[in-house]
Amino acid sequence: MHWVQIVVLGLLLGGVYAMMASxxxxxxxxxxxxxxxxAAFILVASYITYALFESLAIDPMISLLITMPLMFGxxxxxxxxxxxxxxxxxxxxEMTVLLTFGLALVVEGSLTFIFTGTFRSVxxxxxxxxxxxxxxxxxxxxxxxxxxxxxxxxxxxxxxRFTKTGTAIRATMQNRAAAQIVGVNVRRVSALAFGIGMAxxxxxxxxxxxxxxxxxxxxxxxxxxxxxxxxxxxxxSIKGAVVGALLLxxxxxxxxxxxxxxxxxxxxxxxxxLILLVRPQGLFGAxxxx
Amino acid sequence: MSxxxxxxxxxxxxxxxxxxxxxxxxxELGTSYCIVGPNGAGKSTLLRTIAGFxxxxxxxxxxxxxKMNGSRPDQMLAAGVCFVPQDASLFPxxxxxxxxxxxxxxxxxxxxxxxxxDMVYETFPALAERKGQNAGTLSGGExxxxxxxxxxxxxxxxxxxxxxxxxxxxxxxxxxxxxxRGFGDLGITVVLVEQNAVKGLESTDWGxxxxxxxxxxxxxxxxxxxxxxxxxxxxxxxxxxxGELS
Numbered sequence: 244m245h246w247v248q249i250v251v252l253g254l255l256l257g258g259v260y261a262m263m264a265s266x267x268x269x270x271x272x273x274x275x276x277x278x279x280x281x282a283a284f285i286l287v288a289s290y291i292t293y294a295l296f297e298s299l300a301i302d303p304m305i306s307l308l309i310t311m312p313l314m315f316g317x318x319x320x321x322x323x324x325x326x327x328x329x330x331x332x333x334x335x336x337e338m339t340v341l342l343t344f345g346l347a348l349v350v351e352g353s354l355t356f357i358f359t360g361t362f363r364s365v366x367x368x369x370x371x372x373x374x375x376x377x378x379x380x381x382x383x384x385x386x387x388x389x390x391x392x393x394x395x396x397x398x399x400x401x402x403x404r405f406t407k408t409g410t411a412i413r414a415t416m417q418n419r420a421a422a423q424i425v426g427v428n429v430r431r432v433s434a435l436a437f438g439i440g441m442a443x444x445x446x447x448x449x450x451x452x453x454x455x456x457x458x459x460x461x462x463x464x465x466x467x468x469x470x471x472x473x474x475x476x477x478x479x480s481i482k483g484a485v486v487g488a489l490l491l492x493x494x495x496x497x498x499x500x501x502x503x504x505x506x507x508x509x510x511x512x513x514x515x516x517l518i519l520l521v522r523p524q525g526l527f528g529a530x531x532x533x
Numbered sequence: 534m535s536x537x538x539x540x541x542x543x544x545x546x547x548x549x550x551x552x553x554x555x556x557x558x559x560x561e562l563g564t565s566y567c568i569v570g571p572n573g574a575g576k577s578t579l580l581r582t583i584a585g586f587x588x589x590x591x592x593x594x595x596x597x598x599x600k601m602n603g604s605r606p607d608q609m610l611a612a613g614v615c616f617v618p619q620d621a622s623l624f625p626x627x628x629x630x631x632x633x634x635x636x637x638x639x640x641x642x643x644x645x646x647x648x649x650x651d652m653v654y655e656t657f658p659a660l661a662e663r664k665g666q667n668a669g670t671l672s673g674g675e676x677x678x679x680x681x682x683x684x685x686x687x688x689x690x691x692x693x694x695x696x697x698x699x700x701x702x703x704x705x706x707x708x709x710x711x712x713x714r715g716f717g718d719l720g721i722t723v724v725l726v727e728q729n730a731v732k733g734l735e736s737t738d739w740g741x742x743x744x745x746x747x748x749x750x751x752x753x754x755x756x757x758x759x760x761x762x763x764x765x766x767x768x769x770x771x772x773x774x775x776g777e778l779s
Binding site for chain 1: 547584586605606607610611615616617618622623624625627635636638639683687
């Protein structure tokens with residue numbers, strides 16, 4: 244029973260990781276951009292959720308309905324403002340790395356300016372309660388967060404699989420030039436993908452706000468973890484990001500239990516090293532062309 | 534008025550030099566064209582510029598009487614100009630059927646899409662047998678058929694095909710050329726770029742010789758094939774005597 248407990252705790256966290264990572268890997272797949280500011284934007288949503296909770300007592304799970312569209316709009320806007328200028332650059336990849344790194348710094352600075360650098364957390368009633376199913380113990384906050392994450396992942400899958408826009412996004416991920424040839428406006432698709440990735444970041448921010456305390460510089464730790472997840476799954480593979488996230492979260496939970504929480508963060512990178520030794524392209528990745 | 538009018542087009546990549554130094558070409562409805570010339574003459578660049586993948590630095594692209602220079606690829610396609618690039622550019626993780634469906638991306642009418650797809654399967658019976666197979670697992674010739682079939686989905690007025698025989702065994706290449714000759718019967722004007730100039734000219738009505746980014750010569754394809762002087766002057770090795778390259 245003990246092992247089931249550990250795996251369940253890992254999967255609960257993994258669900259949220261999976262959603263964060265799928266947004267990032269979606270962006271990479273469509274735009275070939277590694278968005279180093281992804282976690283910084285997750286934090287923006289956490290702070291918005293925090294502000295809404297403190298001032299209007301809006302439940303963080305309700306504020307998802309605000310942060311997701313807000314971040315979607317921000318994503319589309321940022322994309323149209325910043326990225327088309329770089330499109331023709333022969334140094335596109337390098338430029339976008341610098342650009343998103345810069346964005347992360349700007350976001351962190353702005354958050355520190357507005358909210359100061361102290362730890363914040365959102366504490367609704369369920370933040371400190373737990374659910375027991377048989378002998379299995381689940382923190383209510385993590386249960387809610389992972390249920391919402393899985394629901395959003397399924398929604399993402401349905402959109403990508405069954406809508407025309409989703410098909411255009413998948414086509415662009417597989418072959419950008421071919422997508423252009425059949426008449427996909429790849430700039431529009433990229434803007435939408437950026438928006439969807441950011442909306443997922445928004446959802447993640449709202450959910451994380453009541454799971455972990457946060458401060459403006461926290462995002463570096465998150466983005467490092469997210470990068471590990473999407474590299475493990477195979478860059479640009481959403482299925483890979485989800486499987487990678489669940490796998491690593493469970494591995495991390497096992498290490499926490501067996502060796503101690505100090506060693507938990509290193510699990511991610513150690514597992515990453517080991518898997519990449521065997522599969523350099525990640526679990527589900529095609530050979531990456533940058 | 535010609536269907537597609539290229540006037541003094543200058544184009545190049547990034548901050549690089551002009552690859553096209555002032556090309557003028559008229560494409561007439563119902564005639565098929567083969568653009569030949571040595572490596573680096575700007576053949577592919579010309580197609581890419583017309584298709585909207587490359588913005589002309591100067592000159593005009595006029596299609597059906599409308600000035601189109603600077604249009605995006607999707608706008609050119611919507612107008613009726615379809616481009617089939619060199620490397621069979623498919624969606625490798627989608628099935629043959631899904632790839633063809635993507636060819637009709639700009640069409641919203643589902644019944645029309647289904648009719649077109651049946652038409653493509655009729656033209657390329659080999660594809661009908663592979664409907665459910667992922668495009669990435671097909672052979673080179675089959676992939677080329679999918680790209681050509683995908684181009685038919687939109688029923689373009691002009692289809693520009695870049696090096697369809699590249700990397701294919703001669704027998705397979707012959708099959709592909711035969712299909713391309715059939716496009717004319719479907720009312721599609723073909724503009725072909727082909728390194729194998731003999732095969733290309735044999736499959737088309739009119740030859741256009743490009744060199745150093747400009748048009749050197751044009752005339753009936755069979756005339757070019759028959760004229761040893763033109764061969765030597767303009768084509769050099771690109772147009773070797775029959776049999777040597779085919």
